[in-house]
Amino acid sequence: MIALTHAPIDFSALTQAVRSNQAGAVVLFLGTVREMTQGRQTVALDYEGYPAMAEAKMAELEAEARRRWPVIEVQIVHRLGHLELGDVSVALAVSTPHRHQAFDAGRWLIDTLKEVVPVWKKENWADGTTEWVHPGART
Numbered sequence: 001m002i003a004l005t006h007a008p009i010d011f012s013a014l015t016q017a018v019r020s021n022q023a024g025a026v027v028l029f030l031g032t033v034r035e036m037t038q039g040r041q042t043v044a045l046d047y048e049g050y051p052a053m054a055e056a057k058m059a060e061l062e063a064e065a066r067r068r069w070p071v072i073e074v075q076i077v078h079r080l081g082h083l084e085l086g087d088v089s090v091a092l093a094v095s096t097p098h099r100h101q102a103f104d105a106g107r108w109l110i111d112t113l114k115e116v117v118p119v120w121k122k123e124n125w126a127d128g129t130t131e132w133v134h135p136g137a138r139t
Helices: 011-018 051-068 099-116
Strands: 002-005 025-032 040-049 073-079 081-084 088-096 119-125 130-133
Touching: 002 051, 011 025, 011 073, 011 088, 025 099, 040 073, 051 073, 051 099, 073 099, 088 099
Parallel strands: 002 073
Antiparallel strands: 025 088, 040 081, 040 119, 073 088, 119 130
16 A cells, blocks of 8 residues: 555554565554754654655555565555654555565665655744755655
């Protein structure tokens, strides 16, 4: 499943969805809203995206991960809208026969997603200023 949502991400359901008797490993990655970014205090984030393009790009990433690793199942969900500190902004779960494959696939998926998927993040700083972050520049 590939999805964008404005609702909180049910990462427990994502994990369950990728479990399989064929998989010896399940890796779950959660991206969360943190308070400090490069020495500046964040109070919230706003995410915007172009759904058709973002979902198509996420589907391409899934297909490429399946080509590179023996992926049993993968689920990727990115949240849009206003998120508070601690909220989950992106979640991915991947299952493979062995742990190194799941870790490698999961890391590649999240790193590449943050570089190429058209979802934009606005930092809302404690001093009242805001700043849009380019997808490839995310940390």
